[in-house]
Amino acid sequence: MWLQRLAIAALLVNSEIALGQTKITSDEPRDTTNAQHQAPFFTRKDALLGLGFAAGTVAMFPLDRNLAGRLQTHTDRQGFLQDASKGAEYIASPGSYVIGAGLYLFGRAFKHDRVADLGWHGTEAVLLSEAMTYAIKGLAGRARPFLSEGRDPDALYFGRGFQSGDYSSFPSGHSTTAFAAAAAVTNETTRWWPKSTWVVGPIMYTGATAVGLSRMYHNRHWASDVVMGAAIGTFTGRKVVQYAHGHPENLFDRVVLRAALVPDGYGGQMVMVTLPLP
DSSP: OHHHHHHHHHHHHHHHHHHTSOOOOOOSSSOOOSHHHHSOSSOHHHHHHHHHHHHHHHHHGGGHHHHHHHHHHSSOTTSHHHHHHHHHHHHHTTHHHHHHHHHHHHHHHTTOHHHHHHHHHHHHHHHHHHHHHHHHHHHHOBOOTTSTGGGSTTOBOTTGGGTOGGGOOSSOHHHHHHHHHHHHHHHHHHHHOGGGHHHHHHHHHHHHHHHHHHHHHTTSOOHHHHHHHHHHHHHHHHHHHHHHHHOTTOHHHHHHHHEEEEEOSSSSEEEEEOOOOO
């Protein structure tokens, strides 16, 4: 019963996150308007979102042991949940890279700028969020739940996460990846199809939540690890898309999205990077 309630609550939270995405109505294939360029990069909504995730992470600490025990003792270890949880993890990693690269290559090959944006910005968000997660994992040095000392959620060994993956529980890397991709995809598609927020958002965030639950199910992470990973991923995905479209002249987008091979006039090819029009 507790698992059903947790899933329902997660779905409601995910819907609220998705519906909170910034809505920008633009029919241009590549948004070069200054709507977000003029807006502050960090807003009150960002502060509230950050406080909510911080409070959620702290609230999970005293519940970590209890939630882990319930998840480990009240599930079928060889049945449907076992297979489904493995599939969810593969979709997050390496799936997010495969899907992102596929969308990017398809968009560039067939000149669908929106698809290329979607693939690149999603991948960019995943890379950036994982870099931050790696640093926090290493510094926190939290023992994973399956270790003998990991049975204590408070088992932290500063810096030990850089030495061994067994001490890199906090935060969850898979959750970070899944929520970064979910946030980037939701925000990107909302720019050119605002009504998609009602469909894409809940689907993406619910899938990301499934990834986090699967990591708990496999006894690789505590609940607080998952919430912190979700916080980093969601915030990063939102900000990567906002920055990219608010600053279309940024170096990464210029090179990745606008670089092209053109004839050099001497029978060869050269790489040309086009700049956005003022």
